[in-house]
Amino acid sequence: xxHSANLTTLCYIEQNDCYLMMHRVKKKADLNKGKWVGVGGxxxxxxxxxxxxxxxxxxxxxxxxxxxxxxxxxxxxSDIWGCxxxxxxxxxxxxxxxxxxxxxxxxxxxxxxxxxNQVPLLPxxxxxxxxxxxxxxxxxxxxxxxxxxxxxLKNWKSEVY
Numbered sequence: 001x002x003h004s005a006n007l008t009t010l011c012y013i014e015q016n017d018c019y020l021m022m023h024r025v026k027k028k029a030d031l032n033k034g035k036w037v038g039v040g041g042x043x044x045x046x047x048x049x050x051x052x053x054x055x056x057x058x059x060x061x062x063x064x065x066x067x068x069x070x071x072x073x074x075x076x077x078s079d080i081w082g083c084x085x086x087x088x089x090x091x092x093x094x095x096x097x098x099x100x101x102x103x104x105x106x107x108x109x110x111x112x113x114x115x116x117n118q119v120p121l122l123p124x125x126x127x128x129x130x131x132x133x134x135x136x137x138x139x140x141x142x143x144x145x146x147x148x149x150x151x152x153l154k155n156w157k158s159e160v161y
Contacts, residue, residue: 010040067093126153
């Protein structure tokens with residue numbers, strides 16, 4: 001069965017050696033239900049990766065990113081969900097918007113600052129552990145292909161540039 005490809009962004013916002021993580025516990029029918037992920041979402045028609053990143057971070061956290069880096073492309077292949085091309089970013093500076101009171105207002109999950117060395121211990125997708133390791137190793141730019149059958153990571157391949 002043919003699936004169309006999804007274009008998404010994901011961002012790990014950094015502060016005080018922590019990442020801002022989202023515990024996906026609020027949305028019904030969420031393929032990430034119960035998992036901890038970064039912040040991001042799907043491209044709107046005509047958006048660049050950077051425009052999608054800034055909009056999604058603002059919508060989900062109320063933060064306006066002022067410093068961010070494009071770190072890699074992650075290709076997800078799944079027998080259930082089809083294909084997704086995720087544009088992976090990190091950010092290390094932001095401005096809070098005046099209307100934002102608490103990070104917990106996000107409709108998709110609970111946002112929490114987690115020490116970077118504790119993130120791998122959270123309930124994560126197996127593939128997320130691979131790209132988080134590449135981020136922590138400060139790889140400049142990478143391409144990572146993750147192949148899933150159901151929830152199981154069957155194989156992966158990375159190229160570092």
